[in-house]
Amino acid sequence: MISGDIAISSLLLLVLGLLALGHVAVALLNRPQRGLLLLAALLPFDGLLLLLPVGELLGPWKEVLLVLTLGAAVIVPNSDRAARQATLPVWVPAAIAFVALGLLSAALTGGLIAFWGLKVSYFYAVVPAIMWLAPFTARDRDRLVSILMGTGIVTALFGLAQQVLGPDRLNAMGFEYNTAIRFSGSLLRSFSTFTQPFSFGLFMSLVLLVCLPVALSDWRRTRNRIFLASTPLLVVGMAASVVRGATLALIVGLVVLIIWRFHGLVYAFTIPAIGLLFVPASFLEAYFSSSSLGQRTSGWQTIFDSLLGAPLGNGIGTTGSAAEKSNELGVDASELVTDAGTLNDLYLPDNQYIKTVIELGPIGLWLLLLLGAAVIAAAVSAARRATGDDRALAMGIAASVWGAAAASLVGTYLEIFPLDFYFWLLVGVLLSLGTTKAVDDGEPTAARQQDEVEAAC
Structure with missing residues (x-):
């Protein structure tokens, strides 16, 4: 019963999302700037998706809106x-x-x-x-x-x-x-x-x-x-x-x-x-x-000591939240860092x-x-x-x-x-x-x- 309610809620949110997307697309065709203003107004409330059962599915809304805004800015002549x-x-x-x-x-x-x-x-x-x-x-x-x-x-x-x-x-x-x-x-x-x-x-x-x-x-x-x-x-x-x-x-x-x-x-x-x-x-x-x-500061000295071994860096995405996300998906970013001689574990x-x-x-x-x-x-x-x-x-x-x-x-x-x-x-x-x-x-x-x-x- 609970799974059925979640499915109905997901379908309803999907329909509402498609309707909203249609209205936003029309607004963007008139003035692409509206897409950026809408993002500026809504992004601070993105964390509220954590309270929704299907919040993770709605997570990419901001990427979709930004891509639509870019497309509108490219194809629509703007006075x-x-x-x-x-x-x-x-x-x-x-x-x-x-x-x-x-x-x-x-x-x-x-x-x-x-x-x-x-x-x-x-x-x-x-x-x-x-x-x-x-x-x-x-x-x-x-x-x-x-x-x-x-x-x-x-x-x-x-x-x-x-x-x-x-x-x-x-x-x-x-x-x-x-x-x-x-x-x-x-x-x-x-x-x-x-x-x-x-x-x-x-x-x-x-x-x-x-x-x-x-x-x-x-x-x-x-x-x-x-x-x-x-x-x-x-x-x-x-x-x-x-x-x-x-x-x-x-x-x-x-x-x-x-x-x-x-x-x-x-x-x-x-x-x-x-x-x-x-x-x-x-x-x-x-x-x-x-x-x-x-x-x-515990790992900073190790980093400075390793700069001579990797003057162009260890590669984008090998540290920080990007590396965490990669590890969650089964890719060990720490191996790249180790090969470059910087750190033994994900930093x-x-x-x-x-x-x-x-x-x-x-x-x-x-x-x-x-x-x-x-x-x-x-x-x-x-x-x-x-x-x-x-x-x-x-x-x-x-x-x-x-x-x-x-x-x-x-x-x-x-x-x-x-x-x-x-x-x-x-x-x-x-x-x-x-x-x-x-x-x-x-x-x-x-x-x-x-x-x-x-x-x-």
């Missing part, structure tokens, strides 16, 4: 292409070289390991290509900020609610221990609507860094006032995830914004610092525990730079650093050219990349879903920021109206 930059941004050569090195490594590695390595590391790198074919307009960028603000508030509320429910109730709902439900000492690590706490915490820091400059630049707008009033909620939600990389990312990004323009954000440090005086010592001890740092680095060195060698690490520096330079340049909300958004993107660079010291940022998608999405936004031709598809945004008033004055 909005005038909104993009006339020349390729400075980060494009670095991105192409970084992806090309990964493709070469995959060709040399071969097999299922290479496939999963490419998927984990580069699948969402197609997003900027879509945005080159179908650039975001001013309205698209404004909607993206609204989406980030809204999803940030909703997921923060879910994360705090999990602290009230406790691990036993969460497990009874269908979440599993040691996957979604995790602890740091005695602290439950909130994961909200994500599949793990790391995604939740880093997403909170990204939302704060990208949206705070926009909200502060036009604080009279109702949407921005609501977000500013909700920032303590987002910060507490991030803290409930007990992801130290997210805290590091937020601090570094806020320092960038304070030095750059938003000096009033210094209170973002002062108030929490005072609040720490009233936090129980047991919480602080669990939150800032150094045991995980020792585990991270799961908690550092994006170390992971890149292992898989792609020093050249790959150099290209990764070059990509990050070029994206920051492009964001700074866009901020100088743009006005209003676009200028603030460019500042937020630069701060978020600085934060991602800091978080990469204690985590494999670019393989943590959905942070990999948002990284490439924000990079793609730079393609249309600060352009001379600003094309919109509807009514002017509040930022544009404000710019017109300032120009008239």
Whole structure:
């Protein structure tokens, strides 16, 4: 009887999914940008599929939607292409070289390991290509900020609610221990609507860094006032995830914004610092525990010693989540690493730079650093050219990349879903920021109206 109910539910979900897919396809044919905005709105809630009996079958929805969006951007003429930059941004050569090195490594590695390595590391790198074919307009960028603000508030509320429910109730709902439900000492690590706490915490820091400059630049707008009033909620939600990389990312990004323009954000440090005086010592001890740092650094010396033996790396997909996935499917990625003389067992680095060195060698690490520096330079340049909300958004993107660079010291940022998608999405936004031709598809945004008033004055 139970299996029959599951079959009926699966069939119903399949029919509903096909109907939704048809509507989405029509919407994408009109404007491919809608596919990326839909992904931005839904990806934070992908973890809720864990509660469905057939959630695993629905897992590839995001890949399907992205492929459909790419197809729509390629085959459909788009009048909005005038909104993009006339020349390729400075980060494009670095991105192409970084992806090309990964493709070469995959060709040399071969097999299922290479496939999963490419998927984990580069699948969402197609997003900027879509945005080159179908650039975001001013309205698209404004909607993206609204989406980030809204999803940030909703997921923060879910994360705090999990602290009230406790691990036993969460497990009874269908979440599993040691996957979604995790602890740091005695602290439950909130994961909200994500599949793990790391995604939740880093997403909170990204939302704060990208949206705070926009909200502060036009604080009279109702949407921005609501977000500013909700920032303590987002910060507490991030803290409930007990992801130290997210805290590091937020601090570094806020320092960038304070030095750059938003000096009033210094209170973002002062108030929490005072609040720490009233936090129980047991919480602080669990939150800032150094045991995980020792585990991270235990294999680093071995890796550095082995660079001479594998100057081009051990091959993409031989470490991290891609290697775990390959092992689950019966392919032992550790054998490739052993043959290259690096490690005897499968190594799961908690550092994006170390992971890149292992898989792609020093050249790959150099290209990764070059990509990050070029994206920051492009964001700074866009901020100088743009006005209003676009200028603030460019500042937020630069701060978020600085934060991602800091978080990469204690985590494999670019393989943590959905942070990999948002990284490439924000990079793609730079393609249309600060352009001379600003094309919109509807009514002017509040930022544009404000710019017109300032120009008239």
